[in-house]
Amino acid sequence: xxxxxxxxxxxxxxxxxxxxxxxxxxxxxxxxxxxxxxxxxxxxxxxxxxxxxxxxxxxxxxxxxxxxxxxxxxxxxxxxxxxxxxxxxxxxxxxxxxxxxxxxxxxxxxxxxxxxxxxxxxxxxxxxxxxxxxxxxxxxxxxxxxxxxxxxxxxxxxxxxxxxxxxxxxxxxxxxxxxxxxxxxxxxxxxxxxxxxxxxxxxxxxxxxxxxxxxxxxxxxxxxxxxxxxxxxxxxxxxxxxxxxxxxxxxxxxxxxxxxxxxxxxxxxxxxxxxxxxxxxxxxxxxxxxxxxxxxxxxxxxxxxxxxxxxxxxxxxxxxxxxxxx
Amino acid sequence: xxxxxxxxxxxxxxxxxxxxxxxxxxxxxxxxxxxxxxxxxxxxxxxxxxxxxxxxxxxxxxxxxxxxxxxxxxxxxxxxxxxxxxxxxxxxxxxxxxxxxxxxxxxxxxxxxxxxxxxxxxxxxxxxxxxxxxxxxxxxxxxxxxxxxxxxxxxxxxxxxxxxxxxxxxxxxxxxxxxxxxxxxxxxxxxxxxxxxxxxxxxxxxxxxxxxxxxxxxxxxxxxxxxxxxxxxxxxxxxxxxxxxxxxxxxxxxxxxxxxxxxxxxxxxxxxxxxxxxxxxxxxxxxxxxxxxxxxxxxxxxxxxxxxxxxxxxxxxxxxxxxxxxxxxxxxxx
Amino acid sequence: xxxxxxxxxxxxxxxxxxxxxxxxxxxxxxxxxxxxxxxxxxxxxxxxxxxxxxxxxxxxxxxxxxxxxxxxxxxxxxxxxxxxxxxxxxxxxxxxxxxxxxxxxxxxxxxxxxxxxxxxxxxxxxxxxxxxxxxxxxxxxxxxxxxxxxxxxxxxxxxxxxxxxxxxxxxxxxxxxxxxxxxxxxxxxxxxxxxxxxxxxxxxxxxxxxxxxxxxxxxxxxxxxxxxxxxxxxxxxxxxxxxxxxxxxxxxxxxxxxxxxxxxxxxxxxxxxxxxxxxxxxxxxxxxxxxxxxxxxxxxxxxxxxxxxxxxxxxxxxxxxxxxxxxxx
Numbered sequence: 001x002x003x004x005x006x007x008x009x010x011x012x013x014x015x016x017x018x019x020x021x022x023x024x025x026x027x028x029x030x031x032x033x034x035x036x037x038x039x040x041x042x043x044x045x046x047x048x049x050x051x052x053x054x055x056x057x058x059x060x061x062x063x064x065x066x067x068x069x070x071x072x073x074x075x076x077x078x079x080x081x082x083x084x085x086x087x088x089x090x091x092x093x094x095x096x097x098x099x100x101x102x103x104x105x106x107x108x109x110x111x112x113x114x115x116x117x118x119x120x121x122x123x124x125x126x127x128x129x130x131x132x133x134x135x136x137x138x139x140x141x142x143x144x145x146x147x148x149x150x151x152x153x154x155x156x157x158x159x160x161x162x163x164x165x166x167x168x169x170x171x172x173x174x175x176x177x178x179x180x181x182x183x184x185x186x187x188x189x190x191x192x193x194x195x196x197x198x199x200x201x202x203x204x205x206x207x208x209x210x211x212x213x214x215x216x217x218x219x220x221x222x223x224x225x226x227x228x229x230x231x232x233x234x235x236x237x238x239x240x241x242x243x244x245x246x247x248x249x250x251x252x253x254x255x256x257x258x259x260x261x262x263x264x265x266x267x268x269x270x271x272x273x274x275x276x277x278x279x280x281x282x283x284x285x286x287x288x289x290x291x292x293x294x295x296x297x298x299x300x301x302x303x304x305x306x307x308x309x310x311x312x313x314x315x316x317x318x319x320x321x322x323x324x325x326x
Numbered sequence: 327x328x329x330x331x332x333x334x335x336x337x338x339x340x341x342x343x344x345x346x347x348x349x350x351x352x353x354x355x356x357x358x359x360x361x362x363x364x365x366x367x368x369x370x371x372x373x374x375x376x377x378x379x380x381x382x383x384x385x386x387x388x389x390x391x392x393x394x395x396x397x398x399x400x401x402x403x404x405x406x407x408x409x410x411x412x413x414x415x416x417x418x419x420x421x422x423x424x425x426x427x428x429x430x431x432x433x434x435x436x437x438x439x440x441x442x443x444x445x446x447x448x449x450x451x452x453x454x455x456x457x458x459x460x461x462x463x464x465x466x467x468x469x470x471x472x473x474x475x476x477x478x479x480x481x482x483x484x485x486x487x488x489x490x491x492x493x494x495x496x497x498x499x500x501x502x503x504x505x506x507x508x509x510x511x512x513x514x515x516x517x518x519x520x521x522x523x524x525x526x527x528x529x530x531x532x533x534x535x536x537x538x539x540x541x542x543x544x545x546x547x548x549x550x551x552x553x554x555x556x557x558x559x560x561x562x563x564x565x566x567x568x569x570x571x572x573x574x575x576x577x578x579x580x581x582x583x584x585x586x587x588x589x590x591x592x593x594x595x596x597x598x599x600x601x602x603x604x605x606x607x608x609x610x611x612x613x614x615x616x617x618x619x620x621x622x623x624x625x626x627x628x629x630x631x632x633x634x635x636x637x638x639x640x641x642x643x644x645x646x647x648x649x650x651x652x653x654x655x656x657x658x659x660x
Numbered sequence: 661x662x663x664x665x666x667x668x669x670x671x672x673x674x675x676x677x678x679x680x681x682x683x684x685x686x687x688x689x690x691x692x693x694x695x696x697x698x699x700x701x702x703x704x705x706x707x708x709x710x711x712x713x714x715x716x717x718x719x720x721x722x723x724x725x726x727x728x729x730x731x732x733x734x735x736x737x738x739x740x741x742x743x744x745x746x747x748x749x750x751x752x753x754x755x756x757x758x759x760x761x762x763x764x765x766x767x768x769x770x771x772x773x774x775x776x777x778x779x780x781x782x783x784x785x786x787x788x789x790x791x792x793x794x795x796x797x798x799x800x801x802x803x804x805x806x807x808x809x810x811x812x813x814x815x816x817x818x819x820x821x822x823x824x825x826x827x828x829x830x831x832x833x834x835x836x837x838x839x840x841x842x843x844x845x846x847x848x849x850x851x852x853x854x855x856x857x858x859x860x861x862x863x864x865x866x867x868x869x870x871x872x873x874x875x876x877x878x879x880x881x882x883x884x885x886x887x888x889x890x891x892x893x894x895x896x897x898x899x900x901x902x903x904x905x906x907x908x909x910x911x912x913x914x915x916x917x918x919x920x921x922x923x924x925x926x927x928x929x930x931x932x933x934x935x936x937x938x939x940x941x942x943x944x945x946x947x948x949x950x951x952x953x954x955x956x957x958x959x960x961x962x963x964x965x966x967x968x969x970x971x972x973x974x975x976x977x978x979x980x981x982x983x984x985x986x987x988x989x
Contacts, residue, residue, distance in 0.1 A: 041520040056892055086895030093893075098886040102985055103908055113894040148984040153611035154385075164894070183384035184547065185608045185627075188591040192607065210521060213593030216600050240596045254525035256550040258577070258592055259599060266554065268525035272490040288522075 001070050003172055003204040004030040004053070008064035011045070011052045020276045022048040024228045024304065025064065030172065035198060035205040037219030037236065039212060041273050045228040046208045050174045053206075054091060055081040069171065087117040090165035092194075094177040096157035100149040106133070106160045107145025110167045117168050132163040136193055155186035159193065166197060172204040179214060191217055212255060216240055221313075224248050227274045227284025230307050234314040244316040246291045283319065295323045339372035340410065340509055340541050341396065346370070347404030348391050348565075352616065363616045365391045367565040369405070370642075373509060376535065378542040380556030380573070382549055382588075384612050388565040393511045393545045397431045398422060409509070427457060427505035434514035436494035440486040446472070446497055447482040453504045471500040474537075475530060492523035496530065503534065511543045516551060528555055549592050553577050561585050564623040565615055567642060571651025581645040581653035581660070584624050622656065630657055668976070672969045677729070679965045680958075684725050687954050694756065694954050728753070728958075752962070753955035757948070762959035766941060769928075772842050773940035776932065777925035779856055780863040781918065787868035789914070792875025797902070799880060807872060815869035823862045823935040830858060842938050859936045863929055867921065875914055882910035912982055916975050923971025927964030 011023040023045040030036045040046040051057045053066050055073060066073040068089060073081055093099035101109055110132060111125035118125075126145070133141035136159040149157055158178065165173050178194060179187040195218040198205045207219060215222055215236065222239045224232045224247065232245035243249045250269040271288040274280055282301035286292045292300050299305070299319035307315040346369040349362040366388040373379050381389045394400040396407055398414060406415040409429060414422065430453075433439040440449055450471055454464045469479055475496040486494055495515060502510050512531070516524040528551060534540060546552050552559060553573060560570040561582065569582040580586045587606040594600045608627045613619055619626050625635040634656050642652045645660065687694075695712040696703065703711075712718055716727060727736065735748040747753065752762035795807040830836050840858055843851040882888065883906050891905040892898075928942025937943070941960055948956040980986045 041522060051889075054893060056889060082895050082897065084895070085893055091890075091893040093886060093890060095886065099890045101887040101891070101905055103983060112896070116894065116896055116900075150985045155611040164890075183612060184549070184591045185384065185587060186611055188593075188605070188607055189609075191593075211593075212521070212595040213600075216595050216597045217593040219597075236597045241598070251522060252595065254522050255595055256525070256528070256548075256554040257595060258550050258553060258589060259594055260554075262574070266525040266529055268529050269522040270526070272492055272523060273520060 002029045002067075003032050003069060004028075004206070005067040006049075006053065006065070007067075009049065009052060009066060010063045011048050011057060011060050012063075013057070013060035015277070017277050021279075022060075022228055022276055023052065026223075026225070026230045027307070028223050028230075028233070030204040030206055032171065032204050033199070033202040034220045035195070035207055035218055037215035037222045038206065038208045038225060039210065039215050039222060040225035041210055043227070043273050043276050044225040045276075046225050047176055049225075050091070050176050050206065050208050053174065054085060054089060056085075083117070086113050086170075087168045088170050089172045089174065090168065090170040092158075092161050092165050092173060092175040092178045095181045096152075096161040097149060097154070097181075099161060100157065100164075102149060105146050105148055106152065110145075110160075110164050113164060114167050128167060129163075132167045133160065135166065136160070136163045136197070137189075138163070154182055155189060158182060158186075158190050162190070162193060162197070166201075169201070170203065172206070173198070174206045174208070176208045177210070178207070180209065180211070187214075194218065212240075212251065224251075227279055228276065229284060229304055230315075230317055231285065232314075232316050232318075233307060234311075238311070238314055242311075242314075244310055244314065244321060245285075245318050246289045246320075247285045250288075250290065283317075291318075291320050291323060295320055297323075338411070340375045341373040341543075342408040342411075343372070343392075343396070343405070344370050344408075345405035346392065346395060346402050346407065348388070348395060348400065349403045364565050364618070365615055366395070366402075369562075369565075369567055371560055371567065371570060373541050373543060375508065376539045376541055377557045378535065378544050378555055380552035380559040381543060381545045381562060382547065382552045382559060383562035384547060384588075386564070386612055386615055387562040388615070389545045389547075389562050390513050392562070393431070393513045393543060396511050396543060397429055399431070423456075427453065428508045430502040430505065430507040430510045432495075432498050432502050432510060432512040432515045434518055436491060436498045436518070437486055439498055440494060440501075442486055445483050445485060446477075449486070449497060450500050450504055453501060457505060467504065471504055474503070474534070475500045476526075490523075491519050492526055495519065495527050499527075499530065499534070503538065503540070506538065507540060509541045509543070511545070513545045514547070515544075517546060517548060524551065531555065549577075549589060561588065564613065564618055566623070566654065568624065568655070569651070569653040570642070571653075575651040579659070581651060581658040582655045583628050583630050583659070585653075586659065587627075587629075622654075632657070668973050672973060675969050676962065676965055680729060680962055681725060683958055683961045684728065685721070687958070688721055690952075752959035755948075755956050756953045757951055757956075762955045765944060765956060766959055766963055769939055769941045769944045770926075771844060772938050773928045773933065773942060774926055775842075775845065775852065775856055776859055776863060776929055776938060776940060777922060779853075779860045780867070780925070780929075781922055783860050784864035784867035784871055785918070787864065788871025789875050789911075791868070791872040793879055793907075795872065795876040796879035796883070804876075808876070811869035811872045814865050815873075817865065819862060819866065819931050820935055822865055823858070823932065826858050826862060840936055842940075859932055859938060862935070863925075863932045871914065871917070874917065875910070878913050879906065879910040882906050885909070908982065912979065915978060915982070919971045919975035919978070920968065923968040924964065926967045926971075927960060 006026065006028050008025045008027065009023060010021070010025045012019060012021045026049065028036060038046045038049065048057065052060070052062045062074060064074060068084065100106070107126060107129045110129035111122070114128045115122070115125040130141045130145050133145055138144050138156060138159055152160060175194060179190050182190060191214060194205070197203070207215070209215060219236045222234060222236050223230055224245065226247050231247045232239065232243065239248065240252070243252055253267040254269055256266055269288050274284050280287050282303060283305050286300040289300070297320055305317045305319045307317045308321070310316045310321055346366060347364070348366040349364050351362050369392055371379065381392065383389045391400060395402045402415055406413050408414065409425060414425060447468055450468045451464050454467055468482065472479060472482060477493065477496055486497065489497065516527050519527060531542065532555060535542065544552060544555055556573050558571065559573050559576045560567045561576065561584065562568065563584050569576055569580065569585045576585060577589065580589060587608045590603065590605045594603065606629060610627055613623070613626065621637045622628070622635040622640050625631040628635065638656065640654045640656045642654045645651060645653045645658045695708050695715060695717055699708055699711045716724060730736070731747070731751045733749060735746065735751045737746045747761060750763055754761055755765060791807050791811070795804045798804050831839055837854060840855040843855050845852045888901060888906050891901045928940050928945055930942035930946055933940040933942040934946050941963070944956065945960045948960070
């Protein structure tokens, strides 16, 4: 049994400008000890997906299936999902300065989560907080536990956020842009920490980011999202060396790389990501797609293409897959 | 990717920056108030016509403060900036006005820097109007500019909120270029944009440089983007330049341990290459400029630090035999 | 912290001095002659001249001002010879009308004003906070809409209309109680409440409406903060998410506003006190204004400024206590 199995997950909510179908039926699986990277640009639905899995999407209509360790979460009573949150599925958010409560000490915030799920004395919860803060490499954890978030540096705050997630020994961690707000040297430390803890504890990890470099560093499996749908899914090594979807290819071509040969131009994808309020008909990517521009097919404007197996463990959602790969 | 600096022969510099410094007052009521916070300290460099100087570093390194001083959005507390040989550090706003048209700035958040109540036409025309051009000339130029940055004429009557981030940045670029400046300071112009849009804007800036011969000071934290667009690169750490030189030198054979660590921390978008790479992981966060370490300010995080580094601040000196790069390190890589 | 307090106290002293000077200057510019006021109706021109001299009104403005300010702390002797009166600390002079020391007059009226303000505050907090919270947590439902429409209506009601309506319905039509008159708390606590209940409601209604709207907006804003989402992601019960993680930050601006409002009201709710004939500082102020009783007006202005400036400091201290980011190192 997989740790997390998501099937046909769709999220729709009402905004002042009309209903938005932020996620339109995506599938993915996370195994214990493995890392799934979800990559996409703004409006791709990647963050909405993470909140929907946690049941944290308030005021949104969530449909489909989210099975965690065999238990269906969609439609389950709020109380039973709440017991899983923080305890077996934990989250790491992007900006720890705003994601941690400004009024309470770091130690309090971790101890609170621990006591909620494990009970026990205040003192034991305190001790647990200090222990996990030490685990994530915060020096002098007993003293730092008594400090407030604003007294921490950016990197230390993100470590504290990870400590909070680890405090109840979860089975799955969902990290939403965990290093985006950090400087590059600190980002490297935090990624190492996250990957190290994941390995040591055999956790499932869902890493959501816009940064393909971060994905390349720690993901085993990658899901590329565009306009609320899955564009391509593949093992990390394959995705970077043999991308199939025109969007994935475009993304990789448009990325400036430190190891690119001198004088190689960037090949930008024309246009902008679609607005979730007014998505294009058919394939969400077709208005920007180089393959569509050349081989235009009515299929591209008719329906959203579904993921289809194109190679071992590699799925592509492109009606023109055969054309692309020739 | 741009080739070697078009002015390798070093003619007259467009912009000369010498010992530039900025000390902000410390927090109110603290002991450090009088001493102040040295955000920028002893920064010197030249920018030549038509070239791009990249300014990289982590948050708090003083790169944005430096950029703001170059266009006098901030008044430096030390040193000077000369544009075409004329000292602009202490000129009044009135004498500065004719220079403004030759020295422009692009900002990180395109929406915050565009007036939401003005149409694109009004936004782009504003700097032209300030120059006192005729209405007809302005109309023509605005239309040309919009085409130049890849927007359509029908966009002219719209308001900023009707555009995506990438398009808004194009408007900001059109406004900056309206007066045909010789130098544009671009402060993190692509970091708020989606990856697929970043390449569009970088490509646009490169094309405009080729067509108009404008020089850029390109400020960014993204080392890969800076490598792509710059001819020369300056790396800043805690208010100082620790390494500066030709792009090939700084990226291909970095002399300063900080530059090395910084480059090795950037993940490559390819798992195999990423695994094969040697990495230098720095400890801790960049220190606060309010309380800089003694000696070489990088020494607490430096894998090569020795006793000398704790006491003696290193000066920038040539480390490449052909004079194409300087580094501020007692023990530079050779 | 000590340095901060010291600086703030100096700031308060400075602010009060400026307010004092401004009030003083306004009276100096007014056409009415304090000597004539003090002397009374049937006062000969000679006598007025004498009074002027005695009161030091012929001295330059700055000298008069210095005497007034110094007098507050050191006391002063007014007049000379057989007419000499010594006025001890804190000396705000004597009322032209009654001849009593201004300080005693204010002290006498303070309990009524404080009773009105504090009681009303309790009432408007209970009403405003619960309505605001309910509205925020049931956002965009009929509950929310009803509360919001009601608060607009109530906030728009003029105080004298509410007061008259209450008096008419409760006293005249229903005859539930006699016309209220102020009874000191020490004298008869039950009578104190019974007689103040109508003024409390009158004063509290407007404030409650404003506080409800403010609380609603603040709670909605706070509940959208990332740290509230984190609290939910930790698996906390919704009650705890709201009560511990959401409410404290949401109520911080409300506490700030309460401090300012209370500071202002302690020195008298002018209209409400007048409407119910409460012997408060506000009523005293209104009466003194009518009769241009300069020393009393000056005294009350300073008292009110003192309360407002001080409550400002208290608000800041409370703020630092609630929000660690505001703490000074």
